[in-house]
Amino acid sequence: MIPWRDLPAPLAALRELALDLRWTWSHEADELWARVDDVLWRGTRNPWTVLDDVSTQRLAELAADAGFVAHLDRLVVARRAYLTDRSWFAEERLGARLGGVAWFSMEFGLGEALPLYAGGLGVLAGDFLKAASDLGLPVIGIGLLYQEGYFRQMIDAEGRQFEAFPYNDPSSMPIEPVREAGGGWLRIPVELPGRVLQLRVWRVIVGRTRLYLLDSNDPVNGPVDRGIAGKLYGGGGEMRMMQEIVLGIGGWRLVEALHPEIEVCHLNEGHAAFAVLERARAFAKRHGLSFSEALWATRAGNVFTTHTPVAAGFDRYPLDALTRYVQAWAAGEPTFAELQQLGVTEGPISDGALNMAYLAARRAFLSFGVSRLHGAVSRRIFQPLYPRWPEHEVPFGHITNGVHAPTWDSAEADAIWTRACGKERWRHEPEDMGERCEMIEDQELWALRGAAREALVRSVRTRLGVHLSGRGHPPEVVAVSETVLDPNVLTLGFARRFTAYKRPDLLLSDPARLARLLCDETRPAQLVLAGKAHPDDEAGKRMIQEWIRFAQDPRYRRRVVFLEDYDISLAQELVRGVDVWINTPRRPWEACGTSGMKVLVNGGLNLSTLDGWWEEAYRPDLGWAIGDGKVAESADQDSRDAEELYAVLEREAAPTFYDRDASGIPRAWVARMRRSMTDLTAKYGASRMVREYLDKAYLPAARALHERVADGGAGAKAMAAWSGRLKNAWPNIHIGQPDYVRQADGWEVSVPVYLGEIAPADVRMEIYGEPLSGFAPEVIALSHDGAITGAVGAYFWRGRIPGARPADDYTARVVPSHAGVRTPAEIALIHWQR
Numbered sequence: 037m038i039p040w041r042d043l044p045a046p047l048a049a050l051r052e053l054a055l056d057l058r059w060t061w062s063h064e065a066d067e068l069w070a071r072v073d074d075v076l077w078r079g080t081r082n083p084w085t086v087l088d089d090v091s092t093q094r095l096a097e098l099a100a101d102a103g104f105v106a107h108l109d110r111l112v113v114a115r116r117a118y119l120t121d122r123s124w125f126a127e128e129r130l131g132a133r134l135g136g137v138a139w140f141s142m143e144f145g146l147g148e149a150l151p152l153y154a155g156g157l158g159v160l161a162g163d164f165l166k167a168a169s170d171l172g173l174p175v176i177g178i179g180l181l182y183q184e185g186y187f188r189q190m191i192d193a194e195g196r197q198f199e200a201f202p203y204n205d206p207s208s209m210p211i212e213p214v215r216e217a218g219g220g221w222l223r224i225p226v227e228l229p230g231r232v233l234q235l236r237v238w239r240v241i242v243g244r245t246r247l248y249l250l251d252s253n254d255p256v257n258g259p260v261d262r263g264i265a266g267k268l269y270g271g272g273g274e275m276r277m278m279q280e281i282v283l284g285i286g287g288w289r290l291v292e293a294l295h296p297e298i299e300v301c302h303l304n305e306g307h308a309a310f311a312v313l314e315r316a317r318a319f320a321k322r323h324g325l326s327f328s329e330a331l332w333a334t335r336a337g338n339v340f341t342t343h344t345p346v347a348a349g350f351d352r353y354p355l356d357a358l359t360r361y362v363q364a365w366a367a368g369e370p371t372f373a374e375l376q377q378l379g380v381t382e383g384p385i386s387d388g389a390l391n392m393a394y395l396a397a398r399r400a401f402l403s404f405g406v407s408r409l410h411g412a413v414s415r416r417i418f419q420p421l422y423p424r425w426p427e428h429e430v431p432f433g434h435i436t437n438g439v440h441a442p443t444w445d446s447a448e449a450d451a452i453w454t455r456a457c458g459k460e461r462w463r464h465e466p467e468d469m470g471e472r473c474e475m476i477e478d479q480e481l482w483a484l485r486g487a488a489r490e491a492l493v494r495s496v497r498t499r500l501g502v503h504l505s506g507r508g509h510p511p512e513v514v515a516v517s518e519t520v521l522d523p524n525v526l527t528l529g530f531a532r533r534f535t536a537y538k539r540p541d542l543l544l545s546d547p548a549r550l551a552r553l554l555c556d557e558t559r560p561a562q563l564v565l566a567g568k569a570h571p572d573d574e575a576g577k578r579m580i581q582e583w584i585r586f587a588q589d590p591r592y593r594r595r596v597v598f599l600e601d602y603d604i605s606l607a608q609e610l611v612r613g614v615d616v617w618i619n620t621p622r623r624p625w626e627a628c629g630t631s632g633m634k635v636l637v638n639g640g641l642n643l644s645t646l647d648g649w650w651e652e653a654y655r656p657d658l659g660w661a662i663g664d665g666k667v668a669e670s671a672d673q674d675s676r677d678a679e680e681l682y683a684v685l686e687r688e689a690a691p692t693f694y695d696r697d698a699s700g701i702p703r704a705w706v707a708r709m710r711r712s713m714t715d716l717t718a719k720y721g722a723s724r725m726v727r728e729y730l731d732k733a734y735l736p737a738a739r740a741l742h743e744r745v746a747d748g749g750a751g752a753k754a755m756a757a758w759s760g761r762l763k764n765a766w767p768n769i770h771i772g773q774p775d776y777v778r779q780a781d782g783w784e785v786s787v788p789v790y791l792g793e794i795a796p797a798d799v800r801m802e803i804y805g806e807p808l809s810g811f812a813p814e815v816i817a818l819s820h821d822g823a824i825t826g827a828v829g830a831y832f833w834r835g836r837i838p839g840a841r842p843a844d845d846y847t848a849r850v851v852p853s854h855a856g857v858r859t860p861a862e863i864a865l866i867h868w869q870r
């Protein structure tokens with residue numbers, strides 16, 4: 037039970053407003069919270085804390101203040117209108133086709149009031165829920181309530197990073213317990229070896245959407261078990277596995293208990309992959325199917341997104357440890373032998389471990405990477421799951437990430453966009469918005485930059501003053517913070533995790549050259565940096581130290597500031613204020629990267645390696661690129677990239693920024709801003725991302741699920757029987773020598789195929805054209821053309837191959853075929869002509 041203070045009756049609705057995290061992006065209530073307590077509000081920007089801490093006497097005064105009460109009432113009306121107005125999703129009449137989506141993630145970053153994230157994935161999860169709310173998509177988030185979130189960063193006078201792990205006190209967070217009808221706490225049980233873990237459930241209101249958090253810190257659990265959800269990404273091995281069991285198995289049980297209408301289980305990373313097992317187990321039990329039949333049924337509703345570009349990032353658990361847990365959870369159904377098959381290829385497990393990402397991919401209907409380039413990288417990483425399938429046919433597509441513009445825009449940017457495109461603009465198609473934004477005057481765009489830069493300079497000075505005194509510097513050094521940065525100087529920003537592949541030291545590789553850039557007499561630049569290094573990443577920590585040393589040098593300290601403890605609120609200030617956002621990952625290690633997208637809405641420009649999203653977004657008229665995006669990784673890559681980075685800043689960014697006309701406006705710079713804003717903002721926005729998931733993933737998955745579960749799962753049963761038959765008989769397939777006959781425009785081909793027990797209707801016969809000598813890969817379907825006389829289970833397949841390629845470029849192959857089944861996503865068998 038959260039202790040909750042009694043609010044005077046006229047103010048009861050303050051609780052409703054404070055509990056809805058819509059305040060993290062809609063600023064309509066800011067003024068109200070400032071009226072409640074200006075000091076508390078400015079210090080925390082967290083309505084829940086304001087409400088928790090404000091004095092009873094102040095509340096009594098406000099309750100008697102008719103003006104305040106009227107203000108509150110207006111906001112409550114506005115909130116209810118947001119919730120009940122017809123949403124985009126309702127207008128499109130999609131409700132009958134999609135009951136709902138459960139978005140599983142280890143982290144959610146909605147704002148600093150709820151510190152349950154570590155980095156990019158969490159922030160993306162937050163942005164996804166917010167955009168789903170705006171569009172009215174029925175999405176719920178499923179995550180964990182950590183007793184400690186990710187670490188907070190402190191830096192001492194020598195530039196060393198220290199980590200602090202503040203306690204997450206549920207009663208001081210804007211969350212509420214989920215109760216049963218009888219008033220008791222809703223508890224989700226999960227069987228662990230020798231005991232049953234009870235998970236409490238908390239609810240977070242995110243506009244129209246809900247995030248549910250599972251909490252192991254319940255007195256009914258043993259002391260060790262209470263700490264299962266102790267730390268985000270904390271504890272190795274078995275503890276981490278228990279966390280993932282809680283998220284996956286507990287999470288799916290929560291979905292069934294509270295939201296039986298959910299059809300789509302969206303796994304973000306492999307962390308929650310146990311959910312697909314629990315989903316199948318529960319379905320089997322409910323409908324009297326075997327586990328394998330239930331997997332065929334429910335898999336149609338599973339969607340997987342991988343967010344990592346390296347296979348080493350996937351969690352793997354030793355099977356012997358897993359055995360005990362599986363036995364406790366499944367109680368024999370599914371059997372362990374059945375489960376062993378799940379994390380791997382069609383064959384048995386080879387390395388004695390269950391790979392969570394593989395489990396997710398094999399049990400998902402549709403799988404995605406998070407940018408075009410990352411889609412290709414994912415096809416390579418997951419290739420081992422589809423043995424003998426060409427890499428380009430590995431069933432991973434991509435949906436490029438996007439950011440929730442209302443979370444990242446400044447009030448001034450919001451005003452400009454609203455004037456140009458209306459308040460509801462993020463709901464529209466990206467193309468429509470672009471045109472209307474063409475009309476914004478240069479004057480107005482340039483004024484936006486000036487105001488944004490000034491606001492950033494002010495907040496940097498305040499933050500730096502606090503940090504410097506915290507780092508133990510003497511007052512005369514702390515006083516310098518009052519004079520750092522200049523609101524009229526070209527402002528560069530760099531903030532992200534400090535780790536080797538992101539190369540946060542690239543800009544520092546030639547300190548003298550950087551110094552010249554910063555201290556140029558007529559065209560200076562200034563730089564704001566931030567970022568945490570993982571506690572075990574010594575190289576990352578050293579890079580922070582190098583930057584701190586540079587930034588403390590009296591010669592440059594007015595031009596370079598490193599701010600500690602990078603988080604969402606600091607990110608918001610940075611992306612609103614900088615002119616150029618720099619990103620320097622080593623290609624292709626950045627799966628997508630989203631921080632650069634956050635500057636778009638504010639008129640900031642990107643300067644980045646052609647990696648992640650920038651590889652598809654970049655054009656020379658709207659930003660700058662490092663590298664041509666083609667070069668293979670080589671030893672001197674870093675020095676060549678550094679050279680280009682400096683060159684772009686010296687020869688392009690600075691001259692364009694300072695090239696002013698008679699009215700003081702840098703026309704060429706503003707032209708770039710306009711292009712970047714109109715062409716990229718909506719395209720790399722979260723609304724586009726959410727709608728793309730709807731079209732490419734959620735609707736197709738829901739449709740397939742409906743088909744498979746109809747009639748007690750009749751369709752799924754047939755699929756399970758079909759795949760069983762195929763797996764048994766597959767080794768006996770034999771492809772005879774194809775006969776190629778030259779035609780005027782290609783080949784006429786005839787292939788004898790010995791299928792044994794398999795019926796011709798259960799397979800597709802194809803001719804595969806190798807991607808050789810500049811040709812794209814081709815797949816040409818043949819048609820079944822009668823049995824081979826005198827042979828059993830043998831048939832001719834024939835077809836025409838257009839084009840002028842030699843017959844040697846082609847190979848015949850057999851692949852499984854069944855209506856509604858995705859090959860090779862769901863069944864990865866393939867047989868090639870020898």
Ligand SMILES: *Cc1c(COP(=O)(O)O)cnc(C)c1O
Nearest residue numbers: 155156532603604607629630631
């Ligand atoms: C946006 C954001 C990220 C992710 O940004 P990248 O470009 O992927 O580095 C990480 N942390 C915070 C606080 C963010 O706001």
